[in-house]
Each structure stands twice: as structure tokens, then as C-alpha cells.
Amino acid sequence: MASSAVDSGRPAESGHPRRPRSRAKYEQRRREVVNASARLFAERGYHNTSIDDLVEATGLQRGGLYHYIDGKQHLLLLTHEELIAPLLARAEAIAAADLPAEAKLRELLRAWVAHVASHRDHMVVFNEERRLIESDPAWHDVRDARERFQSLLEGVLREGDRTGRLVMEDIGVVQMSILGIVNHMPQWLDPEGRLAPAQVADRCLDLLLRGLLPRRRG
Amino acid sequence: MASSAVDSGRPAESGHPRRPRSRAKYEQRRREVVNASARLFAERGYHNTSIDDLVEATGLQRGGLYHYIDGKQHLLLLTHEELIAPLLARAEAIAAADLPAEAKLRELLRAWVAHVASHRDHMVVFNEERRLIESDPAWHDVRDARERFQSLLEGVLREGDRTGRLVMEDIGVVQMSILGIVNHMPQWLDPEGRLAPAQVADRCLDLLLRGLLPRRRG
Amino acid sequence: MASSAVDSGRPAESGHPRRPRSRAKYEQRRREVVNASARLFAERGYHNTSIDDLVEATGLQRGGLYHYIDGKQHLLLLTHEELIAPLLARAEAIAAADLPAEAKLRELLRAWVAHVASHRDHMVVFNEERRLIESDPAWHDVRDARERFQSLLEGVLREGDRTGRLVMEDIGVVQMSILGIVNHMPQWLDPEGRLAPAQVADRCLDLLLRGLLPRRRG
Amino acid sequence: MASSAVDSGRPAESGHPRRPRSRAKYEQRRREVVNASARLFAERGYHNTSIDDLVEATGLQRGGLYHYIDGKQHLLLLTHEELIAPLLARAEAIAAADLPAEAKLRELLRAWVAHVASHRDHMVVFNEERRLIESDPAWHDVRDARERFQSLLEGVLREGDRTGRLVMEDIGVVQMSILGIVNHMPQWLDPEGRLAPAQVADRCLDLLLRGLLPRRRG
């Protein structure tokens, strides 16, 4: 999915069997459904959101909803695709850029945090329903994309380690720590809050790059 | 619960309405049930674990299970209590110790990571079923304990900031980053793995205290 | 409910949360369900009637049943509404009519007994599950209607007492006796039996108006 | 049961299989249990009273309770026996007395109302769980006693009709009306209220004997 999603924005194999008459309207409706469900799933959790809740939130009827999705889980899949595809594309670009490792890390983090801020609902769902990603074959593409993203991060770190621009005892711990930091953000980062997402990203970079101990020279 | 749990480790008021004559055996069996359920919940998720799964895992029958719990959710509560009470007690001791802030942070992190490693199941459940904690009144004590723990962490950071032994632009971001790092650990930390939990804690401390950029003098 | 039920006979607010498009068919099916349940409840008692019994009796499946009701108790509520609304309307009319008290009493009793005869099942349920009526807030309207009916009866008696057309030592005892007489009828009155309901009503009136002792003149 | 209950006060065949050591204490305990259950059954209904409620009310433990009863239904049986036996005995005596019919009716009603007043709980249970009486073979004796009582009432009425001391168009209707009046009493008669039970009985007699219409001569 990773690449196809990035390329075409719509993987043919996850569409509804019955071809829609007017593609554009269908797609728009469908995106509305996905966003509504992302919001509800984030708010009350996947398992605490019933199809009826979605019916109410979308204005569709029970049967009509199923014209746009293949089931409740499918909605989760669509949510993930919408979350991960654009971010992955951006991360690929950054990783391929001609920048020193610490700059790549900075850009990656900024893009990532911005994405988390603008896709908070999707991100919450993503974190909470991890289990499905890990087992179901239908999720292969999402799994792939996630792994690809992680390996991009790892690549940046590894590059920094190799070039000496980043110093770390254990790359895995650093990688997982960064993942933990960003994955946790949806729970406290407020786009309207004291710190804008871009500032939060920079504060995290301060922490990651310079640490907490005082330095002789800034 | 917070204080009583720290004091006695066994809040009397969450027991079964009908008091058993031999408390010890009852308590032991109950703990078995809680641990079995923590394992299952961590493995397949709270919502994907049925009472029948628990029946199978505990060796009890459906009705017998209800001698020890007040319902499925109650099990979640018990899981949290078992997770949070001892850790909070330890954290209180560390925060009150006569140590510089960075040492407190180190001890706190070591204790915390060790606890996560030894209570991986409970921790996974804790992270995933956060939503319940936030709303249900029965969870007030757990909520309290969690907040208490966070404010202990914040206190240590604030103390470091005040004394100049820790340098940070924004305490909140640092606090949340640390939470994110540790909360994420159950997903990758393997007690039998390449790095022992204590080592992982120290690698995280490296990252947090010294950052990734090279220093003039180590 | 009291007034709205009397006016329209169909309280809109007790319908299913999700509004059906074709109201008529829905209402008809629902009434079928209510009547079937009234029959079963009368036959074997509310607590001895399972949802599965209702499933069997209605021809619906378990889930389908719940399109029409909000739960087993709701069925009881609907039963009561169907019983009490039309009778109350009739009683209001009689009480307001320009008739001497003893004639009002006669008309009231005739209408009442006829209603009991034609709603035997509902009446049996009504008598047996009195307890719910008395406590649950959802039953407020039914409670109201019942009280209204009783106060209509009391009004007639009081009027007769005032005008001297009825003689009684204690109105309360008379009122309760009449209630007892009619409430007991579902247990013995047989619409197909020796005495038609109208005759039973008249025989009761004989008893109530003239008593058992012989009179000088008929 | 009818006669044996009246004679010995304890039918041997409904005792617990295991013979108790000290009969007296056993019997006392058992009566306590029956009365406690009658109170609870009357208060919240048979089906809404759990064995645990009885355990709590009696101070016994779950297992211990079963030394005194054969099951929950058995408790109902005992309740009925306690209610019906003494009343039936009294009714037999009255029916056999050398009194005119209207005096027998008066005495019967007085005794009956007094019994209802002093056994309100039992009576409530009796009325509500009528269904069991009607079907279960274990209830044969209770059924018998109830029928015997009704036929005593009918006998008095029939005698009055024959001797001309009571005038009625239809004996059945009168009999059932009287039953209805008295069976309804537990719902409103308050032994501590405005009217003492004896007075209530007399007011009912007024109604039954003289009716509501004014008479030429009182």
C-alpha cells in the first residue's frame, strides 16, 4: 500500500465491490465517513463506537453507510491509510535529502509533529488499535508503511552515528524513545495551546540533541 | 486509594461484598485471577477478551469467577491498582530522598523501567484502557495515583530547573517526553533481550541527560 | 402521558430511538409484540417469560424484537399504556357527564368491566407487576394515569355522598372495595362464560347499590 | 395439608430430609426464616429477592439456610401454609356455628380481615405468586385449603340465599366480589391507620349488606 497509496491516493483493492456512478461524490462522501469515524474512534475508542454512532455522525442510514465501507474494521484501515501515506512520503523526501543527519532528524521531527497535530484523531486511533495492525493480513500494507517509516528514522540515526554527528550508545533505544515521545503527543499536545506544534517539535529537539545536563558552551 | 494502597497495599473496600472467612486464600486466588486477566488483556486487548477466555485461563467456572470480581471492568481496576500502588510508593521515597535532581531522575527512571519490565502486562492494559480511567468515578483513586506520580516527576524536573542541575526550555515538554518514552517501552522492551531493563534505563538516561550531539568533554 | 395518551392514544416519546420511515407498519408490528407479550406475561408471569419465549411467540428473532422495544421492562410499560389510556379517557367522559352519581357509577363500572374483559391479559399483568409502577421513574405517567382514574372514582363517590344519592360510612373503604372487586375479575370473569361482562357489571352494581339484605320494597 | 396443618401445625412430609438434632430450636429457626422471607417477598417480590438477600436478613450463611429449607420455592410453600392453616380452621368453626347466614358472613369477614391485617406479608405473597399454586403438584395441599376456604364462603352465601336472609341475583359474582375486596386489602389497609382492621371489616359489611342506595328505614 505504502507506495500505491502515496502515488495514486486510492488503492483499488480496498474499494467497494459495486462501482459507484459518480466517482467524485462517492470519494468525498467516503472521506467524510472516514473522518467522522476517526473523530469518534479517537473520542470514545473503536470498541465503544457503534455503527449507529457513525450513522448518527454521518447523517447516513445504516444501509447507506455500507456503500462506502466494507465493515467497521475497514474504516480503521482507511483511517490508517489516510494517516500514514502523506507522512511517509514526506519522510522519504527528508531522508533522501542532502542534509547532515541532525538536520534530517530535525526536519523529520518537525514534519512528524505537525502531522500528529493535524491528524490527532487518526493518530490516537492508530496508537490504540495497534493490535489489529499486527495480525490481520488485510493490514499488510499499513504494517509495511509503518515499518518503512521506522526504518527511515533508524536510517537517519544510523547515518548520524556513522558520520559522528550524532552520538548514542544504543541506536535502538534512541529510536524507540523518539517513537515513544511522538506517539504520546496526541494525549497532551494542543494545537491551540501555549506551544504551537512547531515549537513543541523544537523543544523536543533541544531535549534530544542537547540533553538536560548543562553544557560548558551552548 | 492512593495513600491506603501505598500504606497497606490492599484496599479493603474493593473486596467482594460478602466477606470470606479465610482472607488469605481468597486474596491469593483473586490475585491469580487478576494476573491471568492482565496477561490476556495485554495479549489480545480488553475488548477481545471474553469472560469465557478468563474462565479458561483461570480454571474457574463462569460463576466462580464472580466470587473474586465484581465484573469485567472491576478486573481492569484491580489490574491498575496492582500496577500503580507499589510504583507510586517507590517514587514517593525517591522524591523525598536527599539527592540532587539528576540523581533523583536517574533513580526514578530505573525504578520505573524495572517496574514496567516486571509488570509489562499490567502496563499495556494501563496504556490501552486509559479512557476508562478518565471518566468513571470508580476510577477516582487510580486517577489520583496517576496524577500523583506525574506530579512527582514534575517536581523532580522543577527542582532540577530551580537548582540549575537540569537545563530545559520547557518543563512540560520534557515531562511528557519522559512519560512517552517509558509508556512506550512495553511495546519493545524485552526482559530477556539484548539489553536488560536496567541497561535500557541507563541508555535512556544517557539520551535524556546528555543528548545526541557530541560534547567537547564527556 | 396521561393527557397525551388520552388525546392521541400514541405517546410519541416512547418509540424506538431511531425513527422508522414508515410509521404505520412499525406501530402495527409493535402492537403485535405488545399483545403477544401481554398474553405470555398473563399466562406464565413476567418473570417466567423469557425473551426467547417472546421470540417464539412473535416470530421475530432476538435482535429483531429489540427494534420495537427498549428492553423487557419496556414491554411492561407499553402493556400498561395500552391498558390504561383508553379506559381513562372513557372514565373522564363519564365523570364529566350530566348524570346523577349512581348513574355515573353504573356507567363507570360497565365501561370498566368491559375493558377488563377485553384486556384481560393486560389487566393481569397490571395487577401482578404493581411493584414496578410504584418505584421506577419511567413509570411516572402510568402511575399518574392510575391515580387519575382512582380519583375519578373517588369523585363520583364523593359527589354521591354530597348529594345524598349514595350512602356510605366511609368513602375510602367503598372506593377500595370497588377497586378490589374489579381488579380481581380477570381471575374469574370469562367473556365466553355463563354471564357476559355486561351482566357481571350489573350484578356487581346490584350488590354495591342494594346490598345483600332484603329490602321492604324492591 | 389443610387438616394436618391445622392439627399438628407441621406436616411431616415437607421437612428436611436430614433429621434435626433438637427439634425445638430447629423449628424456631425455621419459622424465623419463613417470616423473614415473607417480609422480603412482600416488600420486593419473590423474584426480586435473592437467596443472598435472605442470607443477609436471617444472619445465616448460604449453606446454613439450606438446612432449614428445601429451596426457594419451598419457602413460598411454608409461607402459604402459615397463612392459610389458622384462617381455615377459624372459618370452619364459623361455618359450623349455629348462626344465621348474615351473622356467619359477618364473623367470617371479621376473622378474615383480622388475619389479613396480621399476616399482611404472607397475604401479599399469596396473592402475587398465585400461579405456582395452580400448577405445581407440591402445592396440592395449599390448593386444597384455598378451595376449602372458598367453598366455606360459598356455603354461607348459599345458605343465606336458601333461607332468604341474604338476597342476591348471582352467588358466584357475590363470592368473587368478596374475595376481591379482601384480597385487595393488603394494598391499602394499614393496621396503624385511621380505621382499625375490625372497623374496616364492619364498613365492608355495611357495604355488602346494605349497599349504597338510601333505604326507607335504616
Added chain:
DNA sequence: TATGAATGAGCCTTCATTCAT
């Protein structure tokens, strides 16, 4: 496309009763 009635498997929980101790 859209509707909403209907499905039916599955869920959590209750509870009268038994029995080893």
C-alpha cells in the same frame, strides 16, 4: 443508491443450589 427491518452469534452477568471441609 438508499432504507431500515431483521438477523443471530456472542457477550456479561445473575443466581439457586451443591458439597468438600
Added chain:
DNA sequence: CATGAATGAAGGCTCATTCAT
């Protein structure tokens, strides 16, 4: 006699999904 842990059938209810219209 007494205990209370354990049983296991049965109960009411939810909910994702289907399908005739």
C-alpha cells in the same frame, strides 16, 4: 450443624452486518 467456594444453566441485551424493497 455450618461454611463459602464453586457450579453451570439461563437470562437479558448488543451490535456488526445483510437484504428485500
